[in-house]
Amino acid sequence: MEEWAVGVDLGRTKIALGLIDPQKRIVRHRRLPTNADAGAQSVVERIAQSVDELRHELPATARICGLGICTPGPVDHETGVVGEVHEMRGLHHAPLRAMLADRLGLPVSLDHDAKAAALGEYHYGAGRGEPAMVYVVVGTGVGAAIVVDGQVYRGVRNTAGEIGHITLNRDGALCPCGSRGCVETYTSGPWLARRYQHRCERAGIVETATAPATGESVTARARQGDPIALQVLYEAGQALGVAVASVAMILDIELFVVGGSVAKAGDLLLAPARRTLLEYSYRSVGTRVRILASEMGEDAPILGCGWMACERRP
Numbered sequence: 001m002e003e004w005a006v007g008v009d010l011g012r013t014k015i016a017l018g019l020i021d022p023q024k025r026i027v028r029h030r031r032l033p034t035n036a037d038a039g040a041q042s043v044v045e046r047i048a049q050s051v052d053e054l055r056h057e058l059p060a061t062a063r064i065c066g067l068g069i070c071t072p073g074p075v076d077h078e079t080g081v082v083g084e085v086h087e088m089r090g091l092h093h094a095p096l097r098a099m100l101a102d103r104l105g106l107p108v109s110l111d112h113d114a115k116a117a118a119l120g121e122y123h124y125g126a127g128r129g130e131p132a133m134v135y136v137v138v139g140t141g142v143g144a145a146i147v148v149d150g151q152v153y154r155g156v157r158n159t160a161g162e163i164g165h166i167t168l169n170r171d172g173a174l175c176p177c178g179s180r181g182c183v184e185t186y187t188s189g190p191w192l193a194r195r196y197q198h199r200c201e202r203a204g205i206v207e208t209a210t211a212p213a214t215g216e217s218v219t220a221r222a223r224q225g226d227p228i229a230l231q232v233l234y235e236a237g238q239a240l241g242v243a244v245a246s247v248a249m250i251l252d253i254e255l256f257v258v259g260g261s262v263a264k265a266g267d268l269l270l271a272p273a274r275r276t277l278l279e280y281s282y283r284s285v286g287t288r289v290r291i292l293a294s295e296m297g298e299d300a301p302i303l304g305c306g307w308m309a310c311e312r313r314p
């Protein structure tokens with residue numbers, strides 16, 4: 001029998017499912033609203049119905065070997081229980097792995113979405129064939145998952161990878177984490193928007209009614225040549241470059257893959273990061289390090305979930 005897998009990326013607003021064939025291609029996609037307020041039982045039942053539909057599309061020679069699912073953090077991959085994820089109150093403390101396994105009669109893996117995306121990118125995307133990789137997510141926040149020898153490095157209490165809270169400026173802006181001048185206060189979507197708005201006000205540009213509220217809108221303005229948006233994004237890239245330099249110096253890892261909504265800015269973010277990396281690391285280290293955009297994009301977490309379900313060594 002051929003072994004197929006199902007990967008499920010459970011986000012705050014939508015659930016993306018993928019049916020993955022033995023060549024690791026996602027041959028069917030399904031999308032449904034998360035609606036976490038309806039409770040864990042409802043979420044599990046809706047996922048299970050989609051999986052049942054996907055099962056009907058399998059060739060006769062195929063079977064589903066398992067399902068992997070990822071959620072925003074916190075999540076306990078060992079017990080399979082979702083933590084108190086922001087804006088997903090209906091799933092707090094839900095034993096999602098056991099509920100899905102019972103309903104579907106399949107082995108189920110549960111992990112954090114950034115870690116799943118890192119595993120997808122490492123095994124099937126930009127990280128193929130590499131000894132190690134750091135996957136950096138730049139979106140609402142900034143986080144990273146460190147992959148070594150095909151497995152996620154978790155640290156003692158599974159909190160490794162907080163690259164967004166490396167301090168760049170001890171006297172910088174107060175970060176929600178309690179520290180100051182963190183990478184995240186330069187690079188994340190909300191902070192890009194905040195910095196952009198602040199610069200516009202300082203420059204006497206009054207356009208509060210149309211001011212961008214998100215990192216995406218700052219990126220869009222940068223693409224149109226808005227000089228303030230370009231400057232803010234350039235500084236975000238520099239912050240990312242310093243962070244990559246610091247991590248590369250400590251871990252001796254040569255590949256950094258950047259995903260997440262702000263990473264859609266592409267070279268507007270990554271080109272200054274690459275230049276800055278060289279200024280803040282040993283030349284012998286910095287010249288070996290590559291900073292690449294994610295290849296798999298939104299498919300990365302789904303493929304990573306499929307890998308967790310069927311390929312991961314115990």
Ligand SMILES: [Zn+2]
Nearest residue numbers: 165175177182
């Ligand atoms: Zn912080």
